[in-house]
Amino acid sequence: MCGSAPVPDIQEITLTARETRRADDIIRRLVSDYGTTDDLGLLARIAEHRDGLPVRLTDVLAEVRSRQGSAVTVVRRPPLDENVGPTPSHWRLHGRAVTAAHDLWLAMVSTQVGDPVCWQTLQEGRLFNDVLPIEGHEHAQTGHGSTHTLDFHVEDAFDDHRCDVLALLCLRNHDLTATTVATADAFPEISAADHELLRRPRFAMVPDPEHLTSGRCADPTPVWRPVLLGGTRPYLRVDPAYTSTAPGDGAAARAFSRLCHRLEGALVPVRLRPGDMVFIDNYRAVHGREPFTPRYDGTDRWLRKLTLTFDLQRSRGRRWAGSRALALS
Structure with a gap:
């Protein structure tokens, strides 16, 4: 990290067991009624339970949604009692019922920020995605890599309708990666x-490889776009691993390299423990991951992911291209 970079725009809120008790009671009742989060009626119901969350949290979430708050918001809480079992060796092997309570906590909080959406090209179009190491993907620049640093990026930079906010919930992180x-x-x-x-x-x-292996309409054709957008406080559209410049365009390549160098120097670690959640504004922040050594023994780092939009109509338009699937409306 470089010299004396300004303090990043990050806020943190820590909830007590008393503050989460009402939400936890609602979640346990819904899990008992439904069993898993596959039922969209359940997800619609959980979005209505704003009153189950403490006011000081919903105030912070409203600022995230309006982009008046910090670009990165960490929400910490006591771990949920429910045992999620071992970290799966692959997202396809994840039994959805075991994380139902955690997924509903993620959804209950996240729906106060935006509407969850998902990609048909990622993890079979599941709304909740797994972030976990997969054997053979150790060097991958995706959420399934491990031994190499996951370079900073905005989520799905290649797409004009990328999510507004990325939400991550920690299920397991023994090494505090x-x-x-x-x-x-x-x-x-x-x-x-x-x-x-x-x-x-x-x-x-271009899309990362995960979008291209499902055979579900992701277009590998490069899109030519700016990497800064907006006024004096520009939005970011940065994904160095999947961005290039035209041959001979040395000026653009050097400018991009200098921007990436500044962003790399500004990176700070956010260490999530079970129950902790982070909301990352996908236009005002980049995110990545420290390297770690996977064990593949059921104890590896495991996060659940939701992508959120502020404008569901904008995202709905992507359905006609076959790239984005709406799970809530």
Whole structure:
């Protein structure tokens, strides 16, 4: 990490057992009634239980939704009592009933921020995705890598309708492997010349390999887009692992390299424990992961993921292209 970068735009709230008791009671009742979170009626019901959350939490979540709050918000709580069992060796082997209570806690909080959406091209279109190491993917620049650093990026940078917020809930993290984050406000001002270059559509972005292996309509054709958008406090559209510039466009390549260097220098670790959740504004922050050594013995790091949109109609439009599947409406 570099020198004296400004403090990143991160806030943290820690809930007590008393504050989560009402929500936990609601969740246990719904799990008893439904069994798993596959029933969309259950997910619609959980979104209505705003009154089960403490007011100081819903106030923070409202700021996240309005983009008036911090770019990264960490919500900590006492761990849920329910045992999720061993970390699966693959997301396909995850028994959905075992994480039902945790998924409902994630959904109850997340639906106060945005509407959950999912990709048909990721994990068979499941709404809740697993972030866990898979043997043979140790070096992958995806949520299933481990021994290599997961480079910072915005989620699904290649897509114009990428999520507004990424929500991650920790189920297991014995080694306290950090999710790394950097916010748009956390790196020094870039030059006017770089600013101008980075706002031009001179950067080719492609989907990560997970989108391309399902055979469900992800388009591998690069899209040419800017990596900075907006006014004096620009939004980010940065994914170095899957972004390139045109041959001979050295100016754009150098400007992008300088931006990435600043973001890398601004990265800070967020260490999640079971029950902890982080909300990452997908336009105002990038995220990655520290490397770790997987054991493949059921004790590895395991997170659950939801992607959230502020504008469900915008996301619904993507269904016609076959790329995004709506799970709640």
